[in-house]
Amino acid sequence: MSALGDLLRALLPRPCPGCGAQLGRERGLCSACCGGLTPRVEQHSPLSPQPVPHLVSLGGYRGVTRRAVRALKFGGARDLAAVLGERLAAGVPPQWGVRAVVPVPLHPSRERERGFNQAALLAQAVAAELGVPCVPALRRTRATAQQARQHGAERLRNVAGAFEAEAGWRSPAGALLLVDDVLTTGATLGACRDALAAAGAGRVYVAVVAHGAGV
Known part of the structure; x- marks a missing residue:
């Protein structure tokens, strides 16, 4: 981070989203x-009806x-993406042989409304730590209802066919x-994996900040 950024954080401290303590020169989280x-690798998420192999969270x-997720997503605390991304990257096993990082895309209308795609910011930080490119390989073919407002099979129907690989x-x-x-x-994530597989991708691993009840 730049010296100017450090100075601004020291002069304009803000509370840590995690515990409320003043951050001072610290960025994102205390x-x-x-x-x-602590990043950890799981063979699948027990919360997923379709197991997600090799998940790091x-x-x-x-x-x-x-x-932290809510502060990033709804509070505009974009500097959290770098911190969370670095922590996620630390949990990616070298034996996975990751060659590129792909963010889950937002629909353009949703991204314009929010001003950014939190998954893209996280993916950029992860990619930088791993030393591989961050590639916007996917796009949403249609706007979908917010997943947090859907339940069970509704979530699967909501995103079925909603993603495809970028042309070329x-x-x-x-x-x-x-x-994500x-x-x-x-x-x-399953719909995104399907779209990547349809475009010729082989192994697709997954990294998320958290798993459980979404927002």
Whole structure:
């Protein structure tokens, strides 16, 4: 981070989204909250009706992870993406052989409304830490209702066929890492994996900040 950024953080401190302590020169989260975010690899999410193989996350959607996701997504705390992305990247096993990072896309209308795509910011941070490109390989073919307002099979129907690979995109040799903020049922990530597979992708791993009840 730049010296100017450090100075601004010191002069204009704000509370840590995780615990409320003043951040001072720290960015995103205080050192205590950041240190408590331990990336872990699971073979699948027990919350997903369609198992997500080789999932890395920072834990369940509660406590610090929940507050951090909400601050990033709804509070405009974009500097959190770098911190969370770095923590996620630390949990990606080298043996996965990730060659590119792909964010879950928002529909253009939703992105214009929010001003940014939180998954893209996270994916950029993860990619930078891994030393691989961040590739916007997917696009939404239609606007969908917010997944948080859907239940069970409704989520699967809501996103079925809602994603496709960008025209002309070719999957690199090796694995891809698909990045999103929260995994709830796995419907969105499953639809994205299907779209990548249809475009020729091989192994697709998943990284999310949290898994559990989404927002």
